[in-house]
Amino acid sequence: xxxxxxxxxxxxxxxxxxxxxxxxxxxxxxxxxxxxxxxxxxxxxxxxxxxxxxxxxxxxxxxxxxxxxxxxxxxxxxxxxxxxxxxxxxxxxxxxxxxxxxxxxxxxxxxxxxxxx
Amino acid sequence: xxxxxxxxxxxxxxxxxxxxxxxxxxxxxxxxxxxxxxxxxxxxxxxxxxxxxxxxxxxxxxxxxxxxxxxxxxxxxxxxxxxxxxxxxxxxxxxxxxxxxxxxxxxxx
Numbered sequence: 001x002x003x004x005x006x007x008x009x010x011x012x013x014x015x016x017x018x019x020x021x022x023x024x025x026x027x028x029x030x031x032x033x034x035x036x037x038x039x040x041x042x043x044x045x046x047x048x049x050x051x052x053x054x055x056x057x058x059x060x061x062x063x064x065x066x067x068x069x070x071x072x073x074x075x076x077x078x079x080x081x082x083x084x085x086x087x088x089x090x091x092x093x094x095x096x097x098x099x100x101x102x103x104x105x106x107x108x109x110x111x112x113x114x115x116x117x
Numbered sequence: 118x119x120x121x122x123x124x125x126x127x128x129x130x131x132x133x134x135x136x137x138x139x140x141x142x143x144x145x146x147x148x149x150x151x152x153x154x155x156x157x158x159x160x161x162x163x164x165x166x167x168x169x170x171x172x173x174x175x176x177x178x179x180x181x182x183x184x185x186x187x188x189x190x191x192x193x194x195x196x197x198x199x200x201x202x203x204x205x206x207x208x209x210x211x212x213x214x215x216x217x218x219x220x221x222x223x224x225x226x
Contacts, residue, residue: 004160032212043218091158105163105166106214110159110160111159
């Protein structure tokens with residue numbers, strides 16, 4: 001099956017610093033990738049949709065200047081949390097969509113746990 | 118995206134079948150029904166999807182009501198590894214998967 005990886009799996013950073021999270025589709029090309037965040041005991045919340053070679057589309061309420069998304073190739077998307085604060089601590093999950101005909105199955109990465117101290 | 122309603126939690130004993138219900142009364146004709154599950158501290162995992170007909174795969178079966186306003190995910194023999202949060206999601210013309218609160222399945226030995 002399709003595999004999506006994320007790096008790092010865990011990261012601890014100090015308040016005010018920036019953190020970059022990578023999402024890779026390992027055995028397929030993904031024209032579209034998605035970024036989610038998940039707080040403890042809560043469901044996944046879609047943050048943005050990332051299309052290769054174009055600007056990401058952010059969901060309402062998500063600050064695009066704080067969560068920078070780059071999708072420079074068909075196998076790699078990155079999420080940079082800029083000037084991180086403790087309230088940004090969360091589980092960040094990416095997914096990649098298989099191109100082709102509907103229903104466009106999505107495959108998820110294992111997640112990155114960010115802790116901001 | 119149309120909304121789904123699932124019970125917050127369900128319990129099962131190991132080796133028994135589990136039927137996880139999902140109501141989606143506002144489903145439109147082009148919405149696919151997707152099921153994902155999430156084990157603790159992991160990303161969601163695709164389980165199964167369908168449009169109108171019942172579907173079977175190695176993980177589960179999906180039974181879709183004739184009017185498509187509800188569906189049931191069937192795990193034929195629950196194992197401890199099936200303990201997870203199961204999400205029923207409708208997917209229409211957009212790419213997005215919008216997650217609801219899901220059903221937390223507990224499996225007891």
